[in-house]
Amino acid sequence: MARVAIVTGAARGIGAATAERLAADGFDVAVLDLDEAACADTVERVTKTGRRGLAVGADxxxxxxxxxxxxxxxxxxxxxxxxxxxxxxLRDNLLFKMSDSDWDTVMNVHLRGAFLMSKAAQKYMTEQKWGRIINLSSSSALGNRGQANYSAAKAGLQGFTKTLAIELGKFGITVNAVAPGFIVTDMTAATAERIGVGFEELQASAAKQIPVQRVGRPEDVAHTISFFASEGAGFVSGQVIYVAGGPLN
Known part of the structure; x- marks a missing residue:
């Protein structure tokens, strides 16, 4: 019987690529996003691998x-x-222009969301004596202009990851984080629009600063998540891997 994975924010971007990759790895995948209808494309990509997919709408x-x-x-x-x-x-803004809502929305989705989902899922993992929790941090955790909220949330997820790794390890559950750098997604396209730069131009500029001389793709992140979710990664826990084309910390 196939193991079951839940991927949140999986309607598009990194989440969708991860859902498809985990399905290819042999998992049945629950595709969770705010809008259940928006999950249809990802579910189709999952089922094309021969695995079962389920669209779930939830905040x-x-x-x-x-x-x-x-x-x-x-x-x-x-x-x-x-x-x-x-x-x-994302609710990017410089600190003096950032509203309470900008701060709270980002904290609620990233940090509270990871807390609630992990708390709900770990009940099943502890019973099975096997589990993998993978949190999406970001290179922005190291600081990024205009992202005080996002940076704080993504840094917070790293502390959350390390603490859960300590608490849940004895139940056969590993907890790790992946911190992407510049990845081509709708979210980075929105950032380009916010700062008034063409998306292609932003990608070209970013690639020049990255040692491997290219920007990342959702599949790059999904590949690392696949490793953390694997049977063979059972002795790797509490770690943060930067998937950013070069060293960041």
């Missing part, structure tokens, strides 16, 4: 919605053994 910052979503996954696909906390939003 990861809502505890009732999260509990209902994880229960539904367990009932329809099976008990989850892999959780990828990928759901995220």
């Amino acid at each position: 990861v910052s809502d505890s009732v919605a999260v509990d209902a979503a994880v229960t539904r996954v367990a009932e329809e696909l099976g008990a989850p053994s892999v959780l990828v906390n990928n759901a995220g939003v």
